[in-house]
Amino acid sequence: MSTIKLYDDQPYGKEFQAEVLSCDPVKKDGRDAFAVVLDQTLFFPEEGGQSPDTGKLGAADVFYVSIDKNQVITHYTDRALETGSRVKGVIDWPQRFSNMQNHTGEHILSGLIHKYYGYNNVGFHLSPDIVTMDMDGVISPEGLKKIEQEANRAVYENVEVICSYPEKEVLAALDYRSKIQIDGPVRLVEVKGYDLCACCAPHVARAGEIGLIKILKAENYKGGIRLTIASGSRALSAVQDVWDAAQETAKELSVKPEEIAPAVKKVQDDVFALKGRLADFQIQAVRRRAEEVPEGQKNAWFFEEELDTKAQRDFVNLLVEKCSGYAGVFVGSDEGGYKYIIGSSDQDSRIPNQVLRESFKARGGGKPEMVQGSVSAAKADILTALSRQ
Ligand SMILES: [Zn+2]
Structure with a gap:
């Protein structure tokens, strides 16, 4: 028998009395619950895309309400109600x-x-x-x-x-x-x-x-x-x-709220310009450091805390011109790991890459002239491993 929908013509009703027609133990959303059917209800069930009302039936919490094709409304509660008894229902009105x-x-x-x-x-x-x-x-x-x-x-x-x-x-x-x-x-x-x-x-x-x-x-x-x-x-x-x-x-931007958009645009433009200048400085800095490496040195390994990828690659290219062996630049820290690029003019860069892979499970690859990857290891251990090859 279909449940009388009190909410239909009493949308402002908050409390009601009803008779408990049935109460069965069920599993609902993985929890032990009771499925309660009343003769009438103010609880709106989940229907038409709207989530159901919640509230109380006597001392029991109603946490979900459904309706079936026969218009029977089932209340899911956290405790049992006595079949045949009268019960007071209260819906969560603010919700x-x-x-x-x-x-x-x-x-x-x-x-x-x-x-x-x-x-x-x-x-x-x-x-x-x-x-x-x-x-x-x-x-x-x-x-x-x-x-x-x-x-x-x-x-x-x-x-x-x-x-x-x-x-x-x-x-x-x-x-x-x-x-x-x-x-x-x-x-x-x-x-x-x-x-x-x-x-x-x-x-x-x-x-x-x-x-x-x-x-x-x-x-x-x-x-x-x-x-x-x-x-x-x-x-x-x-x-x-x-x-x-x-x-x-x-x-934060020292503007009126309606001026936020242009102010943010200006900040972004400034950041973009600063990033460009920072990149220029980094490239100048790595050039100077590469100049200090003596011509004909065998290998050169550098560890840097911060360097963008372009400067890192430029650095490796400059070192490759000077070194007869491998030139590698590692960017990062012992704690956070390093991103590396290794190059060589006449050796196979995949060999030190293989050493890093075998010693530290580094992830990387490339061609004989240049490899790149990332490794989680300390600088001292990396240098030891590379010196063994
Ligand atoms: Zn509607």
């Missing part, structure tokens, strides 16, 4: 109200996108952490901004939100958004002047209760667009978080 704000916010956005672009909502996810909605078409950032502004106008206008089960004939004449073909009675949710959609979830009674609707992110998804959105207190929290971060960043 439920937030879901109502966010779900109604989604309807308004989907309705407006459908109106202006003709796109359909093809995916919806609402949980305590995130709300996403997928539309089967792409919208520009400017377009989204307009949709967001108009969605918030519905909030200022405080328009009515009406849930109903229209008669078949009435329904047939109505143009409403619907994701799936629904058997049995269809529940319509109308946001006056903004949207009409088939939906089973609890909604706020007036749009003003949503407070704020904010699109947080838009990304291309399966040929359409996925929007991450937030409404009500979640939207306010999101705006506060980003605003705090913007204030902090602006302070």
